[in-house]
Structure formats: structure tokens, C-alpha cells
Amino acid sequence: MLNKINLDKQTYEVPNSKKPGQSGIYRNAQITELLETFSPKVKTMYDVFLAGHSLSKDSPCVGHRTVNAAGQRGPYVWETYHQVNHRILDFGSGVMNLLNHTLNEPRTKGIPIGLWSVNRPEWLISDMACAAFGLYTVALYDTLGPNAVEYVVNHSEMETVICSGDHITDLLKLKEQLPNLKAIISLDPIGDDNKRVTPGSVSTAAVLKAWAEEKKVLLTDMATLEANGKKNRRSVASTQPEDLACLMYTSGTTGNPKGVMLTHRNFVSAVAGSYYSLGGYQSDTTISFLPLAHIFGKINDCVALAFGSRIGYFAGDMNTLTDDIQELKPTVMAAVPRLLNRIYGKIASSTINAPGVVGSLARRGVAAKLENLANKNGYTHPVWDHLLFNKVKQALGGNMRLIVTGSAPIGKDIMQFLRVALCCDIREGYGATETTAATACHIEGEYEAGHLGAPFAENEVMLVDVPEMDYLSTDPYPRGEICVRGPNVFQGYFKEEEKTREAIDEEGWFHTGDIGTINERGCLIIIDRKKNIFxxxxxxxxxxxxxxxxxxxxxxxxxxxxxxxxxxxxxxxxxxxxxxxxxxxxxxxxxxxxxxxxxxxxxxxxxxxxxxxxxxxxxxxxxxxxxxxxxxxxxxxxxxxxxxxxxxxxxxxxxxxxxxxxxxxxxxxxxxxxxxxxxxxx
CATH class of the missing domain: 3.30.300.30 (ANL, C-terminal domain)
Known part of the structure; x- marks a missing residue:
């Protein structure tokens, strides 16, 4: 049931759900039934893409910046949803042909495929190809050291890795420690480049191929497999919602990374919660720079696909992200507090902290807009935006309408300042890899900061007593460990039954380790941390x-x-x-x-x-x-x-x-x- 948004009552307490030692069960007050999907046709990750494809067949889907011979970046070039779908089917068919016919892999689904690259269109195409053909991805972080790479490759039992060209040598150097590695698929061409080198010299491609052959590793590239798949097209798999979509390794501050098992159902429900709580338009443009090997970045791109909007990938260098934003002029961005703090610092220095008349005018404008926001009149102002802030918002390209921040808390004052200075909706969210990123978030029209809004509509939240820290569900506003349950909660840690039992109880509640409370407006607030206590x-x-x-x-x-x-x-x-x-x-x-x-x-x-x-x-x-x-x-x-x-x-x-x-x-x-x-x- 879809209820009207009420900013002063954002959660709904399930009747008769309170038990000794725990609070009642809280759900999103706008949609009180737990969501599995945003469309009856959407049950898998590939279905999410197809939902966008049905809306935007010949409209742009993914884009990247061109680079000229001098290494200078040019405008974005785009591939349509129709073109991307053909590449997904061609590449997926090529990968399956490689696995079944060249590597003699008897399985036709449920095979782990490594994916190691910075954000780029080929990352999404590879990920969706695996989803379409019943494989599951195991993301390798682009900045992982050799020890962690070795652990993840061996622990996940992957035999095939799709990677950018710069990681081919990393994998070949580690081959002695990776006994199961059989094939490397380069996202970048590794064809014969003898024609482009000095006569008598040996091409890079030839060296890599010889080295891979010596290591008994099959080395090929995406273009080759796409061409093969186009000639020998396979049928997509009959993937089920409970099938594994991704094994995403996440690590705490000690020990080896844990493999979080996420199914298609997990992803689809998380996208559904974001779809209804965050909203979106076919005309949106999202900039993708948060690592796709992390759950926050991956869900952000999936939500963009669900709306049939376009995704522009940054050029791979965080130092030039501002230039990419100016070129792309996005309307939506997922960000982290550290980046927003830097944006705040630059804007503040040229406005409220500027000397003389400029600083004085900016301080008056910010004060007026903050008062306007506190009075629930939004983050725009007809006078002050015309005088000042329409220029300030050009710092993010001028078209930004929504920024979602997560992964760590952001200061109240910084968030409120950025809302009014950038003239855009900024919402803080909360989640974990284990909840497929989407646990709670600000809702439309939010005018305060310092809380995490309401639970997404695909999960429910409960607070469990932590008596040793004096946090009790019987407090005036219930306090306790935040527990999450819903179709977005992971299936467990790969090969870690004991750790899985520690994290998920018999009733399906994931215990986050965060201490929270629910305030008078029904908003979730994190107030402490249960783990790493001394x-x-x-x-x-x-x-x-x-x-x-x-x-x-x-x-x-x-x-x-x-x-x-x-x-x-x-x-x-x-x-x-x-x-x-x-x-x-x-x-x-x-x-x-x-x-x-x-x-x-x-x-x-x-x-x-x-x-x-x-x-x-x-x-x-x-x-x-x-x-x-x-x-x-x-x-x-x-x-x-x-x-x-x-x-x-x-x-x-x-x-x-x-x-x-x-x-x-x-x-x-x-x-x-x-x-x-x-x-x-x-």
C-alpha cells in the first residue's frame, strides 16, 4: 500500500511486534509491505537492465570520455540500450563458449567469474552478461594488494578473470599462487600490434601471450569473445531469484575478507526499495565513479538502469573527477562524505569565508536559505538563487538534482550548507554489503540532517537491547543494536558457517553491530558502535x-x-x-x-x-x-x-x-x- 509521505511520521511500527529485549519492528510508513521488486517482470539482475531497455531502446545507456593522441580527454561518447544489450548477449555467449568448449567446463551456470577493473562501460556489460547467462561475479578491488587478490581468487575457487589490460601482468605474476586460474579475459584489446612497433622489436601483445602460454593460462580479450558470441549465440539462462548473482568480498579491520553471498533476489529488492524511495527519471544522467566492486556504487548504477537513464563513467582518475562532472553535467550522483567535505571546503572558501562584500552577501544568502529549508520550503530560493547560488551550483555542472551520500556519517552543518548552496536534494543513506546497500535513507522533502531517514521499503528494522552499554528498547526513544530483515539481506558468508550464524539469527535478522535509535519523527539515527569496544x-x-x-x-x-x-x-x-x-x-x-x-x-x-x-x-x-x-x-x-x-x-x-x-x-x-x-x- 502506497501512503502519502509524512515527514513527521516516517516509520510504521508493526502492531504487536514488540518483545522483551527488543523494540517493535519498524517499516517504511509510505510502503508498509516489504517489496520484492518494482515490476512483476523483474526478478533478476538482467531483468533490471531489460526494464530500462524497454523504456530507452535507442537512447543513451553508457558513456565514456574520448582520449586523443596527446592524451587529452574529449566529450562523452555513448552506446544505446539496444547496442549495450547486443554486447551483453554477444559477450555472454562468447564467455559461455569459452568455458564449455575451450576450457571443458561441464557446468552451464553457477560459475564464479572474477571482475577486476575501474568503472567503465565494459564493467557493466561484463556484469550483466554474467547475470544473463547464469554466472556470478566476484569483484576484485582495483586497489587490492597481491595477498588479498590471491586470497579472494583461491577462496572463491574462480578459474576465469575478466580484467582491464593493466591487471594481466598482476595475475600472471601470481600464477604460482593461483593454481585454479585457467583463463584471463582482457577488457582491452590484446591483438597483434607488431605493425605499430619498431622493426625487429617484439610487441607487448606477443610478450603477454607468450608469458600466459608459459604459465598455462588462456589469454584472450573481450572483442574476440564478442565476435565469437555473435557467430555462436547462446540462449540466456533460466536464472532464478534465489540464484547467486555476486560474491562480494568485504573485510573488517582484522582477518581475511569475507565473501558476502548476494542473490538476484537481494539485488532486485534493493533496487526496488531505492526505486520508490529515491525516484528517478528516464532523462537522468548519473556519473559513476564510486567503485563498482563496492555495493554502493553497483546499486547506484543498477537504479539508473531501472529508470532507463544514462550512466557516464568517470575517466578513472579521482583527481580529474571535477573535469568529468563539468563535461557530463550529471543530474544524479552517489557520493561519500570525504568528497562532499572537499566540495564544501572549496565552495565555502569562495562564498561564506570570502573576504569583503562577497563573503558578507554569501553569509546572508546562506542564512536566508537555511531558514527557508528549516521551514520546509525546500532548498531553492527565487531571490538568492538568482543573485548567487545559480552560479555556485555550476561547481557540479549546473544540472545536479539529487546526491545520495553514504558509507560514513556527514556533518549536519556541511550537509545543510551543500543543500542550499548547490540548490539540490541531498539525502543521507545507510546500508552494508550484507543488506545490498539499501537499509535506510532520507525521503523526498527532508529538511533536517543528522539522521538516516526511514527504512527502505524492502526491509524492516528492529533494535535489540545492549545492556552492557546501557542501550535498551525500553528507553523513552528505543535504543539498541540495529537489526535488518528483508529480501535484500544476504544469504551468508561463503564457506563461513560460524560467522554466518553470528551475523544472521534464526529469525533472519542481520545484526549490524551499529547502535541506533528511532527519533520522534520516526527517523533512524546511529549513536554508537557495538564492535571494536574496549x-x-x-x-x-x-x-x-x-x-x-x-x-x-x-x-x-x-x-x-x-x-x-x-x-x-x-x-x-x-x-x-x-x-x-x-x-x-x-x-x-x-x-x-x-x-x-x-x-x-x-x-x-x-x-x-x-x-x-x-x-x-x-x-x-x-x-x-x-x-x-x-x-x-x-x-x-x-x-x-x-x-x-x-x-x-x-x-x-x-x-x-x-x-x-x-x-x-x-x-x-x-x-x-x-x-x-x-x-x-x-
């Missing part, structure tokens, strides 16, 4: 991820690691500052800092103290207790990276590794704290 020396429980999320809402923070242990009574932090934000912050403090380089600023004790003061100002405003505030901070000039083994593939800090890497810095901070006079301690 005690300080005085016995106080600490959830470092919660504190990191609070601090990360400040634009100064690019990356942060908060540390403490049971032998110490306080916390310390290692922080990688956003360079431009740090310069702007310090410029307002004293002109003397302008003479110092970024590296010198990070080493300056006075700068560290100023940054620490700002962090704890943010922390106090967010309601952190005194014992949850960092007492010292080390400013790290260089980014946390996977190469340093400090980040997981999903860019979360690896806590044990970070503790070891910064062992000396952590010890020095505690020496500094413990040698302070007692009266200076919090």
Missing part, C-alpha cells in the same frame, strides 16, 4: 569508530585513527589533515602559518594543539563524554594506504596494524599526556 583504565567503555565518525565530520579530517587501551585513562589520535582545509583553518588563526609548508605544519606542536582543540570542540558539540575526547593528536602528512597495510579494501582503518605502525607516536603522545600536571588533565 575499556579504558578507569573502566569506561569506548567505541573508537563512533568517535572517529564524529571527528570525521569536520572538514579538517581526511583520515583519522583513534586509539586507547585498558592501561591508559585517555585516548589519542593519529590524524591526516585535508591540506586545503588546514591552510584555511590556520589562516584564520594567524598569518605566521602561511609561510610553512604542509609538512612543516604537521610537525608544528602549536598546529597540533589547535587541531586538537577543534576536534574536541566538534566532539563536545556532538555530545561526546569527556573520556571520549582525544587528549593528544599526531598530525600525519601522508595518507593511510592499503600499501602500508593500514586500510581495508573498503578504506576502513585496520586497527591492529595502525596501532603497530604508529607505536612510537602513540607512546610519545601518552608520555606527553602522563607528564602533564594533574590540573591540566580532563
Amino acid at each position: 575499556k579504558l583504565a578507569q573502566g569506561e567503555y569506548i567505541a573508537p569508530e563512533k568517535i572517529e565518525n564524529v571527528y570525521s565530520k569536520d572538514t579538517l579530517v581526511a583520515q583519522i585513527f583513534v586509539h586507547g587501551d585498558s592501561l591508559q585513562s585517555s585516548l589519542v589520535a593519529v590524524l591526516v589533515p585535508e591540506e586545503e582545509a588546514l591552510k584555511s583553518f590556520l589562516a584564520a588563526k594567524s598569518p605566521k602559518f602561511a609561510k610553512l609548508s604542509h609538512g612543516e605544519l604537521c610537525k608544528d606542536p602549536e598546529v597540533a594543539q589547535l587541531v586538537l582543540n577543534q576536534l574536541n570542540k566538534v566532539g563536545k558539540k556532538a555530545g561526546l563524554h569527556g573520556f571520549e575526547l582525544a587528549r593528544a593528536v599526531y598530525l600525519e602528512e601522508e595518507q593511510f594506504t592499503m600499501e602500508k597495510d593500514l586500510l581495508t579494501p573498503t578504506l576502513k582503518v585496520k586497527r591492529p596494524q595502525a596501532k603497530k605502525y604508529y607505536e612510537d607516536k602513540i607512546a610519545a603522545m601518552y608520555d606527553q599526556i602522563n607528564n602533564q600536571p594533574t590540573k591540566a588533565k580532563l
Whole structure:
């Protein structure tokens, strides 16, 4: 049943669903029945594409930027839905012919296929080809190190990998550690290029082919298989909703990645929830840059396909994303807080933080628009947009109507500022790989920030007591661990029965590890984290991820690691500052800092103290207790990276590794704290 949107009552509590130790069961108040699909005809991932195809046969589907001989990027070129469908069927047929006839694979469906590339049209074509022919993909992150690649390839038992040309050598180097690897399919041509090299030299293609042959790996490319499939077309598989669509590896901060088993039913229901909650138009243009090996990026593209809209892929370099946006002029974008913080910093510096008349005018305009937004009158204003903000919104191409942000919390003030400055709808969402990304999100017309809106209509949410942290469903507003149930919840962890039982209970509830509450408007709010909890020396429980999320809402923070242990009574932090934000912050403090380089600023004790003061100002405003505030901070000039083994593939800090890497810095901070006079301690 589709009810009218009521921003003051966004969730519906299922009658008689409350039990001892848990809250009632909450559902989306607009659509109270759990959704399986957005159309009776759509039951699989390929059906999602066909739904868009039926709307937009000869309209653009996927686009990429051209590159001239000098390496300069040109305009976007497009392939229509009709053309993409032919490529899906041709390539899928070619892959099946390769598996069954060349590699003597007896199975005709349910075969894992690796997929390793940055976002590009061929990624989507490969993914949909696998879906159409009953195969399932296993995404390899483009930035995975060799150890993780080796683990995922072997653990998933994949024998065939589809990859961009730059990863062919990576796989061949690892062949001795990948005993099951039989075939590599390059998304880029690897045909004979002898005609383009110096006479007497050997072509790159010839070297790769010889190397692959030596390793007993069949090496071919997409174009070859498409041509083969066109001549020897196969019938699409009779795929069922419960068939596996994707094995997506996700890792916590310790141990090996876990293979999350996601079915076609999971994906279709998640797309359905997004379809109704977020909406869309056939005329939309989405920019795809969030990694398609991550669930957020993949669902974003699937939703675009469901509406028959177009997807423009970024050129592969985050440093030139702004140029891609200016060229594409998208209407829809999925983003993460770190990117939005950077956008905020650039816009704020030229508007509200600008000197003189410009800054004064911008501050008045922002204040008027924020008041307008708080009064439920939306993010546009006839006077101030004409005077100022129609120019500001050109920062994202000028056509942006919807931005969905997720993966981490975003600061309230930053979100509200961007809503009015960019004159567009910005919604914060919440999900996990295990819930196929779509758990909860702001609904249309949302005028506040600092919450996660209502559950998507394909799942329901419940809060379970966490008595050791004093979070109870009997509190005035129920509090507890967020649990999710619905057709979007994963089937389990591949080959990990014990971990699956820990994550999904007997009633089908996925236990997220996040602590949440439901506010007076029926909106979900994350207030803490159950996992990675430790005690300080005085016995106080600490959830470092919660504190990191609070601090990360400040634009100064690019990356942060908060540390403490049971032998110490306080916390310390290692922080990688956003360079431009740090310069702007310090410029307002004293002109003397302008003479110092970024590296010198990070080493300056006075700068560290100023940054620490700002962090704890943010922390106090967010309601952190005194014992949850960092007492010292080390400013790290260089980014946390996977190469340093400090980040997981999903860019979360690896806590044990970070503790070891910064062992000396952590010890020095505690020496500094413990040698302070007692009266200076919090």
C-alpha cells in the first residue's frame, strides 16, 4: 500500500511486534509491505537492465570520455540500450563458449567469474552478461594488494578473470599462487600490434601471450569473445531469484575478507526499495565513479538502469573527477562524505569565508536559505538563487538534482550548507554489503540532517537491547543494536558457517553491530558502535569508530585513527589533515602559518594543539563524554594506504596494524599526556 509521505511520521511500527529485549519492528510508513521488486517482470539482475531497455531502446545507456593522441580527454561518447544489450548477449555467449568448449567446463551456470577493473562501460556489460547467462561475479578491488587478490581468487575457487589490460601482468605474476586460474579475459584489446612497433622489436601483445602460454593460462580479450558470441549465440539462462548473482568480498579491520553471498533476489529488492524511495527519471544522467566492486556504487548504477537513464563513467582518475562532472553535467550522483567535505571546503572558501562584500552577501544568502529549508520550503530560493547560488551550483555542472551520500556519517552543518548552496536534494543513506546497500535513507522533502531517514521499503528494522552499554528498547526513544530483515539481506558468508550464524539469527535478522535509535519523527539515527569496544583504565567503555565518525565530520579530517587501551585513562589520535582545509583553518588563526609548508605544519606542536582543540570542540558539540575526547593528536602528512597495510579494501582503518605502525607516536603522545600536571588533565 502506497501512503502519502509524512515527514513527521516516517516509520510504521508493526502492531504487536514488540518483545522483551527488543523494540517493535519498524517499516517504511509510505510502503508498509516489504517489496520484492518494482515490476512483476523483474526478478533478476538482467531483468533490471531489460526494464530500462524497454523504456530507452535507442537512447543513451553508457558513456565514456574520448582520449586523443596527446592524451587529452574529449566529450562523452555513448552506446544505446539496444547496442549495450547486443554486447551483453554477444559477450555472454562468447564467455559461455569459452568455458564449455575451450576450457571443458561441464557446468552451464553457477560459475564464479572474477571482475577486476575501474568503472567503465565494459564493467557493466561484463556484469550483466554474467547475470544473463547464469554466472556470478566476484569483484576484485582495483586497489587490492597481491595477498588479498590471491586470497579472494583461491577462496572463491574462480578459474576465469575478466580484467582491464593493466591487471594481466598482476595475475600472471601470481600464477604460482593461483593454481585454479585457467583463463584471463582482457577488457582491452590484446591483438597483434607488431605493425605499430619498431622493426625487429617484439610487441607487448606477443610478450603477454607468450608469458600466459608459459604459465598455462588462456589469454584472450573481450572483442574476440564478442565476435565469437555473435557467430555462436547462446540462449540466456533460466536464472532464478534465489540464484547467486555476486560474491562480494568485504573485510573488517582484522582477518581475511569475507565473501558476502548476494542473490538476484537481494539485488532486485534493493533496487526496488531505492526505486520508490529515491525516484528517478528516464532523462537522468548519473556519473559513476564510486567503485563498482563496492555495493554502493553497483546499486547506484543498477537504479539508473531501472529508470532507463544514462550512466557516464568517470575517466578513472579521482583527481580529474571535477573535469568529468563539468563535461557530463550529471543530474544524479552517489557520493561519500570525504568528497562532499572537499566540495564544501572549496565552495565555502569562495562564498561564506570570502573576504569583503562577497563573503558578507554569501553569509546572508546562506542564512536566508537555511531558514527557508528549516521551514520546509525546500532548498531553492527565487531571490538568492538568482543573485548567487545559480552560479555556485555550476561547481557540479549546473544540472545536479539529487546526491545520495553514504558509507560514513556527514556533518549536519556541511550537509545543510551543500543543500542550499548547490540548490539540490541531498539525502543521507545507510546500508552494508550484507543488506545490498539499501537499509535506510532520507525521503523526498527532508529538511533536517543528522539522521538516516526511514527504512527502505524492502526491509524492516528492529533494535535489540545492549545492556552492557546501557542501550535498551525500553528507553523513552528505543535504543539498541540495529537489526535488518528483508529480501535484500544476504544469504551468508561463503564457506563461513560460524560467522554466518553470528551475523544472521534464526529469525533472519542481520545484526549490524551499529547502535541506533528511532527519533520522534520516526527517523533512524546511529549513536554508537557495538564492535571494536574496549575499556579504558578507569573502566569506561569506548567505541573508537563512533568517535572517529564524529571527528570525521569536520572538514579538517581526511583520515583519522583513534586509539586507547585498558592501561591508559585517555585516548589519542593519529590524524591526516585535508591540506586545503588546514591552510584555511590556520589562516584564520594567524598569518605566521602561511609561510610553512604542509609538512612543516604537521610537525608544528602549536598546529597540533589547535587541531586538537577543534576536534574536541566538534566532539563536545556532538555530545561526546569527556573520556571520549582525544587528549593528544599526531598530525600525519601522508595518507593511510592499503600499501602500508593500514586500510581495508573498503578504506576502513585496520586497527591492529595502525596501532603497530604508529607505536612510537602513540607512546610519545601518552608520555606527553602522563607528564602533564594533574590540573591540566580532563
